[in-house]
Amino acid sequence: MLFNSFSFLVFFVIVFSLYWFVFKTHNRYQNLLLLISSYVFYGWWDWRFLSLILFSTIVDFYVGHALGLTIKKKHRRFLLGVSICVNIGLLGFFKYYNFFIDNWVEVWSSLGITMHRSTLQIILPVGISFYTFQTLSYTIDIYRDKINPEKSVINFATFVAFFPQLVAGPIERAKNLLPQFSIQKKFCYKKAMSGLHLIIWGLFKKVVIADTCATYVNVIFDNYEQMNTLSLVLGAVYFAFQIYGDFSGYSDIAVGLSRLLGFDLMRNFNYPYFSRDIAEFWRRWHISLSTWFRDYVYIPLGGSRVSKIKQVRNVFVIFLVSGFWHGANWTFIVWGALNAVYFLPLLLLSRNRNYLDDISISKSFMGLKTIVNIALTFMLTCLAWVFFRSNTVSDAVLYIKQIFLRNDFSSQFLSIERYNFEALLLVLLFVVIEWLIRHYEHPFLGKYATIKSIGIVFLIIILGVYSNHNDFIYFQF
Known part of the structure; x- marks a missing residue:
């Protein structure tokens, strides 16, 4: 369902009416309604992909639960590794399988060797790049002891599948959105x-x-x-x-x-x-993704606390990964690299934080x-x-x-x-x-x-x- 479609208007009117007029005094029922509605919304595109979001939800819920029960670094790293492998693995397979196969065939063709392309054609599930990053931030933040594991599987599942931002963001952090599902809502006209x-x-x-x-x-x-x-x-x-x-x-x-x-x-x-300047542009454009890469990729690589050479490396890593995140095409990778080149003079001259004012x-x-x-x-x-x-x-x-x-x-x-x-x-x-x-x-x-x-x-x-x-x-x- 598109936001600018009549079917979505009907869908939302029904959800809104049930949410505020039928279940307004029952927070748990409100969340259950949102969860069912979110699955209906997502399944409207292709019901087969509901299994993916369910699988990702179950894995990260129980990984988060297990992280909250152990203090051993070895066990915690293993659990975090499970979450990362599952989420990035699903994202990589469904989003990049065709890209890598095509490029593999082209490399061999350039050497005069004919390779036959696999007949397996992978369809990209809508929104997978967004909800995998959202669930990843949850397990990473638990691993870093920034948040506690969510006890309610309904709340967590609703956080992952929340239909207003499910298929194209913003990519929400568990620290901000997840606690809101535990609060009894009161309708606020303003x-x-x-x-x-x-x-x-x-x-x-x-x-x-x-x-x-x-x-x-x-x-x-x-x-x-x-x-x-x-x-x-x-x-x-x-x-x-x-x-x-x-x-x-x-x-x-x-x-x-x-x-x-x-x-x-x-x-x-x-x-x-x-x-x-381009640094300010990236503080104002797709803020949820830019801050996600900053917190979970750029800072772990050393951020701006390392030498200039490593700072340059970190900037290129961020922009190239961001480009590849957008799509399985060399055009997106070049787009990311070009933005890194734009950013480079500001970084080398320490002017990338010049414009923080209105x-x-x-x-x-x-x-x-x-x-x-x-x-x-x-x-x-x-x-x-x-x-x-x-x-x-x-x-x-x-x-x-x-x-x-x-x-x-x-x-x-x-x-x-x-x-x-x-x-x-x-x-x-x-x-x-x-x-x-x-x-x-x-x-x-x-x-x-x-x-x-x-x-x-x-x-x-x-x-x-x-x-x-x-x-x-x-x-x-």
Whole structure:
């Protein structure tokens, strides 16, 4: 079920009604309802993959329980190893089996030896990258004595399968989300309205911004050989807003749905395209994944407490693993490596923690410098996104090469595509709105909040009729 589908609306209305009107005084029944609902939600995609999430849940629940009963380092390391092997093993098999087989065949083919590809075709279970990382953080935190094992298997299973954030995050930590299942919920009108506003804003990002941009992105990237410089630049910019509107929109909806049910999820995006360097960008983009890699990979490798050489190694490890996490394609690995290259000068000059304050533009030379830094960071990000969007590395290289070599800025694509100028104005309006609300979660604050939200709803309905209804991009990861 897609968040922007009628079937999900019916599903959530039923869950919400039962949750608050039938089981409102019984926390255990509320959690059981959420667990069943989450399995229905996940099984709606493909019921066969329910066995995977059940298996991962059972393994990590009992590993966590066993970790709480032993203090012997040898036993604890073995138990942690079981959790890591099971979760990474499942993720590796279902997500990367086809990738490694394809590359194995290609290596031998380059040596003149014909290899026959296995007939086993592995289907990627939706959301597996997200819930495996979520359960891994649970066992790792118990191993580090940061949290205690969860005693209720229902609570833990619901934590793993919680449907608002199951298939595309945010990747929640057990320390934040798991205790919330033990608290008796009371309906809070203020929190519910905040959640509803986030859902509306998330749907606007997805249906109006992302799906509109997707129409032009597909045409440009599928026919990039015939496109001129301006069209190719537009394609990269449109994709930047497509993936941002799509993914941050999903996160906003997930957080909003959770608030309607009395839960608080972490913020996953914080206006990343206003970042002044690439380090700030990664503190604002997909925050739950960035902090996961920081806490469970970067810091264990030594973080910033080691020599510069090892710091460089750690940065490349983080970005390459992050790229590979996104998908079994060399384009994602190159995308990760390119971001590591962007990050490297900041690390070597010890400037990777420069921008920790709120973004503002003063009426001075510093204000001009801020604008230039934001524009430069956005440009570098868009170039990296070309690799993320392209089918192959060679396609991405040719796409970027043609941007710099064709030197043709005529209105080719603007002229042949209907509503292209309107789409550009829509994106610019979105940027202006985001800049004005950059200190807040959504634009529905202060006076006229209801009127603004109703206006956005009508815009979603009107423009949603004409846009393509695409799956959320991060479902494939």
